[in-house]
Amino acid sequence: MSLPDFHAVAAAAQRLQGQALRTPVLRSEQLDARCGRQLFIKPECLQRTGSFKFRGAFNRLSQLSPAEREQGVVAWSSGNHAQGVALAARLLGTRARIVMPADAPRVKAANTRALGAEVIPYDRHSEDREAIARALVARDGGVLVPSYDDPDIVAGQGTVGLELLQDAGPLDAMLVCCSGGGLVAGCALAAEGLAVPTRIFAVEPQDFNDHQRSLDSGQREQIKPGGSSICDALLAPTPGELTFVINQRLLSGGLSVTDDEVRSAMALAFAALRLVVEPGGAVALAAVLAGRLPEEYQRVGVVLSGGNVDADLFAAVLTASEHSQ
Numbered sequence: 001m002s003l004p005d006f007h008a009v010a011a012a013a014q015r016l017q018g019q020a021l022r023t024p025v026l027r028s029e030q031l032d033a034r035c036g037r038q039l040f041i042k043p044e045c046l047q048r049t050g051s052f053k054f055r056g057a058f059n060r061l062s063q064l065s066p067a068e069r070e071q072g073v074v075a076w077s078s079g080n081h082a083q084g085v086a087l088a089a090r091l092l093g094t095r096a097r098i099v100m101p102a103d104a105p106r107v108k109a110a111n112t113r114a115l116g117a118e119v120i121p122y123d124r125h126s127e128d129r130e131a132i133a134r135a136l137v138a139r140d141g142g143v144l145v146p147s148y149d150d151p152d153i154v155a156g157q158g159t160v161g162l163e164l165l166q167d168a169g170p171l172d173a174m175l176v177c178c179s180g181g182g183l184v185a186g187c188a189l190a191a192e193g194l195a196v197p198t199r200i201f202a203v204e205p206q207d208f209n210d211h212q213r214s215l216d217s218g219q220r221e222q223i224k225p226g227g228s229s230i231c232d233a234l235l236a237p238t239p240g241e242l243t244f245v246i247n248q249r250l251l252s253g254g255l256s257v258t259d260d261e262v263r264s265a266m267a268l269a270f271a272a273l274r275l276v277v278e279p280g281g282a283v284a285l286a287a288v289l290a291g292r293l294p295e296e297y298q299r300v301g302v303v304l305s306g307g308n309v310d311a312d313l314f315a316a317v318l319t320a321s322e323h324s325q
Contacts, residue, residue, distance in 0.1 A: 001242055004151040006193020009158035009186060012059040016159055019091070020055050021047055025167045030272040035288050038299050040168040044160060045277050045307025049111070051233075052160050052183055052305050053077075053084035053147075059156030060145055061088040069094040074142040076100075076129040078232055079108025080306050081147040086115035097136060099129045105232060105278075105310045124235075125225075148182030149240035158186025161200075164301050165190060171198045173293060174301035175255070175284035178202035178211050179236040181243030183305060188250035199252035199297065203283045205229035205259065211247065212254025214239050230259045230313075233280030233306060255293065257286040265289055266314070267321035269304065278309035 026041040044052040061073060072095030075085045082098040089096035096117040100109055101124040112119055122132055137144055146153060160183060161174060174191065176184040181202065188200045202211045207227030214221045223237040239247065257265075262279050265286035269277045277285075284302045287293060293300065 002151055003242065003245060004155045004189060006189050008151060008155035009162055009190050009193065012055070012152070012155040013159045013162055015059055015062050016055055016156065019058050020159070022163055023047055025164060026273055028272040031268065034268070037288065037297070039288065040164065040171065040299070040301045041273065042160060042164045042301065042303045043273070043275055044303060044305050045275055045281055049080070049083035049087050050306055050308040051080040051084065051281070052157055053080040054087055055159050056153035056156035056182060057081065057084035057145065058088040058091070060150060060152040061085070061092050061094065063152060064092070064094065064143060068143045071141045071143060072096065073145045074099070074133050074136050075145040075147065076133045077147050078235065079104045079112070080233055080308060082112040082117065082119070083108060083115060083308070085145055086112050086117035090116045097142065099133045101129070105308065107310050108308050111308070148180030149242045151242070154182045154186045154189070154243065154246070156186070157183040158190045160303060161187025161190035162194070164303070165194055165196060165198065168301055170196065170299065171301045172299045173199045173201060173297035174303070175201050175203050175287055175293065176303045177234060177280055177283045177305045178204050178254070179234040179280070180240040181211060181247050182240065183303070184251065185243040185246040187303070188246060192250055198301070200250060201252055201293065202247065202254045203287045204254065204256050205231045205234055205262070205283065206256040208235055208237070209254060209256040210236065210238050212256050214244060215248065215251060215254045218248070220244050230262060231280040231283060233278065234283065255287045257283050257290055257292065261286040261290045263317045263320065266317050270318060275304065276307045276309065276314060277304050278306050281306035
């Protein structure tokens with residue numbers, strides 16, 4: 001598998017013109033004062049399907065041959081990649097089948113079906129989603145579309161960082177949520193290609209900080225079973241094989257946050273920006289608000305990666321925040 005580079009990110013940006021939204025860069029005096037820095041917020045919760053995942057999915061599917069489009073695609077996802085693939089497949093006239101955990105947020109499963117994809121549920125605690133997807137392809141045909149370990153997926157996700165750096169100007173650091181590592185890898189490639197001194201940090205839930213551990217040890221670490229987190233989109237147990245090669249070379253480090261810090265960031269994003277951000281989408285903001293980033297980084301890009309959260313969970317987060325004030 002070849003590694004993507006900046007040229008692949010730039011090519012993805014061309015393919016995504018007129019398809020993905022160029023989400024704005026937002027500022028908030030309230031958030032700046034809260035953390036003592038200048039924050040430049042990239043709200044991918046406003047992207048089509050409610051997360052950055054549409055970027056990589058469309059970049060990958062738009063390059064399918066006519067024969068491959070005839071076969072359709074098969075993906076696995078906890079929800080955001082599922083919706084991105086479903087919409088890209090609909091736009092490009094191909095069939096999508098998505099292997100999703102049975103306990104995925106209802107809004108993600110419902111939206112995936114509404115976009116025309118077939119959802120195949122599985123038990124995340126006892127079944128292997130990749131094995132299920134590969135068995136579907138072996139039985140019925142189709143093209144596998146991984147959620148992060150794919151050069152075209154990484155390149156598409158990298159357009160988030162490319163746009164942020166182009167629109168915000170010089171940044172000391174960029175904080176990016178991390179599960180398998182595709183988004184942060186793409187953003188790091190964008191920074192490298194633009195030749196800017198921006199330091200890129202991966203941010204994860206503290207019980208699923210496999211990238212942080214792997215960057216510290218120099219090898220891909222595996223999270224032991226038994227951990228839990230409110231961040232359903234960030235529960236990959238180990239870095240991607242392809243993404244870790246990129247991230248080990250280009251990232252400045254990994255940060256991790258608690259679920260309570262994530263809840264606080266979700267509530268503050270709503271209060272200060274009137275944005276609905278899902279738990280996994282709020283970890284980068286949580287890290288800077290909790291002081292995880294050294295003070296030397298004053299101009300900080302923060303990616304809010306998604307907003308697909310069930311209404312009852314979001315309401316509970318806001319209610320708890322109000323009661324704590």
